Amino acid sequence: MKSWRLTTLHVFFVVLGGLITLRLGYWQIVKADELKSRAVSQRTASKTIPADRGDILDATGFPLATNRVSYLMYADPRLTGDISGAQLQLLMSALGATESGKVLKTLSTKDRAWVPVWPDLSKDAKSTIENLKIAGLGFESRPQRFYPEGSISGQLLGFVGHNDNGSPQGFFGLEGYYDKQLSGIAGKNIEETDALNRPILIGNQNLVPTQEGRTLITSIDRTIQFIIYQKLAAALEKYGAAAGTVSVMDPVTGNVLAMVALPGYDPQSFSAYEPNLYKNPIVAASYEPGSTFKVLVMAAGIDTKAISPNTKCSICAGPLTISGYSIRTWNDKYYANSSMIDVLQHSDNVGMVFVQRAIGKTKFLTYLKNFGFGELTGVDLQDEAAPPMRGIDQWYELDLATASFGQGIAVTPIQMLRAVGAIANKGKLMVPRLVTEISDRKIPIIPGKQVVSPQAAVQVTEMMVNSVEKGEAKWAKPKGFMIAGKTGTAQIPVAGHYDKDKTIASFVGFAPAYDPKFVMLVTLNEPKTSQWGSETAAPLWFDISKELLRYLRIQPTHGS
Amino acid sequence: MKKIFIITIIVNLILIMGQLVLSAKRATDGDALAKISAEIAQIDLENQDLKSKIYAYSSLENIEKRAAELSLSHVQAQFLNLSQPVAAAK
Numbered sequence: 001m002k003s004w005r006l007t008t009l010h011v012f013f014v015v016l017g018g019l020i021t022l023r024l025g026y027w028q029i030v031k032a033d034e035l036k037s038r039a040v041s042q043r044t045a046s047k048t049i050p051a052d053r054g055d056i057l058d059a060t061g062f063p064l065a066t067n068r069v070s071y072l073m074y075a076d077p078r079l080t081g082d083i084s085g086a087q088l089q090l091l092m093s094a095l096g097a098t099e100s101g102k103v104l105k106t107l108s109t110k111d112r113a114w115v116p117v118w119p120d121l122s123k124d125a126k127s128t129i130e131n132l133k134i135a136g137l138g139f140e141s142r143p144q145r146f147y148p149e150g151s152i153s154g155q156l157l158g159f160v161g162h163n164d165n166g167s168p169q170g171f172f173g174l175e176g177y178y179d180k181q182l183s184g185i186a187g188k189n190i191e192e193t194d195a196l197n198r199p200i201l202i203g204n205q206n207l208v209p210t211q212e213g214r215t216l217i218t219s220i221d222r223t224i225q226f227i228i229y230q231k232l233a234a235a236l237e238k239y240g241a242a243a244g245t246v247s248v249m250d251p252v253t254g255n256v257l258a259m260v261a262l263p264g265y266d267p268q269s270f271s272a273y274e275p276n277l278y279k280n281p282i283v284a285a286s287y288e289p290g291s292t293f294k295v296l297v298m299a300a301g302i303d304t305k306a307i308s309p310n311t312k313c314s315i316c317a318g319p320l321t322i323s324g325y326s327i328r329t330w331n332d333k334y335y336a337n338s339s340m341i342d343v344l345q346h347s348d349n350v351g352m353v354f355v356q357r358a359i360g361k362t363k364f365l366t367y368l369k370n371f372g373f374g375e376l377t378g379v380d381l382q383d384e385a386a387p388p389m390r391g392i393d394q395w396y397e398l399d400l401a402t403a404s405f406g407q408g409i410a411v412t413p414i415q416m417l418r419a420v421g422a423i424a425n426k427g428k429l430m431v432p433r434l435v436t437e438i439s440d441r442k443i444p445i446i447p448g449k450q451v452v453s454p455q456a457a458v459q460v461t462e463m464m465v466n467s468v469e470k471g472e473a474k475w476a477k478p479k480g481f482m483i484a485g486k487t488g489t490a491q492i493p494v495a496g497h498y499d500k501d502k503t504i505a506s507f508v509g510f511a512p513a514y515d516p517k518f519v520m521l522v523t524l525n526e527p528k529t530s531q532w533g534s535e536t537a538a539p540l541w542f543d544i545s546k547e548l549l550r551y552l553r554i555q556p557t558h559g560s
Numbered sequence: 561m562k563k564i565f566i567i568t569i570i571v572n573l574i575l576i577m578g579q580l581v582l583s584a585k586r587a588t589d590g591d592a593l594a595k596i597s598a599e600i601a602q603i604d605l606e607n608q609d610l611k612s613k614i615y616a617y618s619s620l621e622n623i624e625k626r627a628a629e630l631s632l633s634h635v636q637a638q639f640l641n642l643s644q645p646v647a648a649a650k
Contacts, residue, residue, distance in 0.1 A: 068612035069605050123609045141605060148615035194587075198594040202586050226620040 051184030054213030079136030176382030240528030254430030290490030293406030480556025485509025
């Protein structure tokens with residue numbers, strides 16, 4: 001009996017020992033890796049170090065886009081209790097809110113421990129609210145994009161929103177085009193910490209350094225940007241125009257000095273605006289350039305030697321009929337045997353058909369292509385689009401005729417600015433660009449393409465100077481300066497025909513004519529006071545140019 | 561032999577004490593480091609806040625607004641066109 005009990009006890013302990021061994025083996029062998037990683041995760045803290053988004057600076061080094069800290073105010077509604085009337089008033093004032101209903105509704109969700117109350121609070125507002133000592137309110141700092149110059153460069157800069165993963169991402173303009181460079185790469189710090197989350201210095205530490213976003217230095221001059229913004233805003237009101245653009249470029253380098261399109265938006269609060277305002281119409285929207293296009297056709301004519309400035313127009317005595325359509329001049333006045341100088345001065349459509357016919361179809365279309373139409377200019381803005389050019393076999397006589405005076409052909413303002421910039425730059429077509437340096441690394445200028453000879457460019461410049469000196473808008477021209485320019489009034493195509501009341505008035509030109517420091521294009525959509533470019537866009541161009549000539553310290557060269 | 565044994569014990573005790581002191585010091589260094597890191601983060605935030613205030617105050621829109629408040633008005637650019645000096649009279 002005694003022996004049986006001893007044996008049972010012996011077996012029991014052997015089985016128990018075996019089970020313990022198996023359990024220990026399970027924890028130490030089978031579950032070893034999992035337990036090890038759990039132990040490591042308990043004593044190590046992994047912290048992502050976000051990369052600061054790079055700044056976008058203007059040519060003088062002033063930030064057009066930078067970062068600032070904002071605070072999200074959150075609450076634990078279970079702790080906030082009832083806020084007194086005076087406290088609520090002070091809270092609303094600190095938040096800059098007029099309506100307290102939304103905040104009170106958020107604070108009344110007592111079944112939740114964390115609710116966001118107000119985004120994007122400044123440090124001062126946060127301090128004010130903290131001083132109110134309302135229980136249950138807390139703040140979380142978060143980086144926010146900040147555009148010090150506000151809405152004057154909205155469409156140029158784009159904005160930073162969030163992508164599908166919830167990560168910040170640049171959209172449109174420079175923010176979109178250079179998103180990768182601006183974003184940087186977040187770093188990581190993995191270190192052993194104690195129970196209070198303080199680092200244990202004798203423990204393991206692993207730091208993956210952050211790669212900060214790169215800083216972009218642009219050719220944008222914020223003073224010029226501000227001048228054209230103010231002038232354009234005033235002009236839209238003065239002329240009752242629905243929209244407008246002004247773009248300024250250095251024709252020699254292709255550096256864009258400023259560009260503004262209105263109506264615009266404030267990138268700081270982009271979500272408060274209609275999404276159709278996000279795209280920059282200077283690079284993304286097409287229009288028919290009208291008579292401003294004539295300078296390019298004239299340059300092609302002179303370059304091919306099909307015409308010279310003194311060539312007489314043999315078909316300019318009256319209207320011209322092509323394929324049943326009548327080609328007329330804008331004021332129905334006709335000048336028989338006028339020279340090409342006069343054709344440009346009078347903005348004579350019939351004279352331009354004469355030039356196009358002299359050039360010939362193939363060469364004419366080759367020049368349009370060489371001037372950069374039908375393709376992207378390569379400007380470093382995300383939203384650029386280029387209206388396609390028809391194939392050579394799809395151009396009929398009437399199409400060629402209307403294209404010669406800028407109707408029936410679609411271009412973007414940046415294409416037009418670049419092409420006229422080539423005339424200013426002795427026939428060399430440059431690639432427009434905004435960013436000149438990325439984090440101290442200079443971006444070389446892309447060499448220009450000679451599209452017309454320097455001689456042809458100078459001859460067209462002389463003709464443009466003559467057009468300004470003797471044209472309809474000569475009264476507005478700044479005295480003492482040689483300015484080359486051309487007005488344009490293009491009808492707007494609506495449902496297959498041209499609306500006779502709606503026009504795009506424009507003026508393109510450069511100054512000083514023979515040593516240009518800037519080329520500028522002004523467009524006004526549907527001006528109400530007058531539909532003509534000479535009475536709206538041209539005065540605006542000259543008004544801006546007066547400021548630019550003074551700002552760029554360009555001296556007058558003659559008395560009138 | 562006994563003397564060496566006692567010396568060894570004393571040396572070991574000193575080393576253990578030293579280890580304890582150093583460990584304690586390193587442990588509190590972690591605390592100090594955490595405080596310094598928090599202070600740096602706070603100062604960085606304040607720096608960024610001050611920088612953004614400077615940018616906001618120096619924006620041309622703000623300068624224009626301030627100028628208007630001070631009753632300064634915008635002046636149109638004016639150029640003086642002087643006649644060329646006459647070198648010799650007829």
